[in-house]
Amino acid sequence: MDFEKLDVWKRSARLSADIYKALHGLNDRGFKDQITRAGLSIPCNIAEGMSRRTARDKIHFLLIAKGSCAELRTQAYIGVDIGYLAxxxxxYWIQETREIAAMLSGLINRLKQDSSG
Incomplete structure (x- = not known):
């Protein structure tokens, strides 16, 4: 399956672009680098995983993407608390990461079922 056709990839790529746009003028390079990397990691790991041959390899990268959702969600909470984010x-980013993580869980479960049956 081409990763470009996956709604979870499309949605996570759009979220990553939104993060870059929203934080364009932020002067705190440490925070900006960390949150943009977490956001970028999600669609990139989906793409890399879905380009692998085995279900095990696919799942490995999808789990990394799911972990990046949790990282980004944490950074969004902190960004709001310190006044970097409205x-x-x-x-919105917190809700998106929850929904993207749920979509990744569904994809992982489907891959597990397909590889066992």
Missing amino acids: GDTGQ
Whole structure:
């Protein structure tokens, strides 16, 4: 399956682009680098995983993407608390990471079922 056709990849790539746009003018390079890397890691690991041959390899990279969702969600909470993110932006990113993580769980479960049956 081409990763470009996956809704989870499309959605996570859009979220990553949103993060870069929203934080374009942020002067705190440490925070900016960390949160943009976490956001970018999600679609990149989906792409890399879905380009692998075995279900085990695919799942490995999808789990990394799911971990990056948790990392990004944590950074969004902190970004709101320290005033780097508007509350509505932070809440949107938090909700997106929850939904993307759930979509990744569904994809992982499907890959597990397909490889066992």
